Amino acid sequence: MCFSGAIAPCRSGHGAIVATTLNFDWEVCSAAATFKNIPDVKFDQEMLELAGHIISTKSGHFRPEDCHDRYDAALLELVKAEMESRKPPETQGGTEG
Numbered sequence: 433m434c435f436s437g438a439i440a441p442c443r444s445g446h447g448a449i450v451a452t453t454l455n456f457d458w459e460v461c462s463a464a465a466t467f468k469n470i471p472d473v474k475f476d477q478e479m480l481e482l483a484g485h486i487i488s489t490k491s492g493h494f495r496p497e498d499c500h501d502r503y504d505a506a507l508l509e510l511v512k513a514e515m516e517s518r519k520p521p522e523t524q525g526g527t528e529g
Contacts, residue, residue: 447493 442451506523513520 449494 442449444450506521510520
């Protein structure tokens with residue numbers, strides 16, 4: 433039986449975020465068992481070139497300072513409002529993609 437969903441501590445390594453999943457010995461499966469049902473697919477050379485082009489144009493350096501966690505900011509504001517006994521800020525309906 434394979435299991436995923438264990439704790440995954442993250443660290444910075446070689447310019448990337450590295451996550452390490454911690455598993456018990458009985459949770460670890462061999463690669464052969466994990467991938468045995470995946471068929472051997474032959475891809476068209478044009479599709480491989482297109483995939484390579486997409487990857488190369490979307491690759492870059494990760495800059496955490498450019499990322500804004502809207503959920504974290506909204507939760508922090510909600511907690512601050514509760515601590516200050518004031519009404520929490522109004523939220524916008526719907527979801528953003």
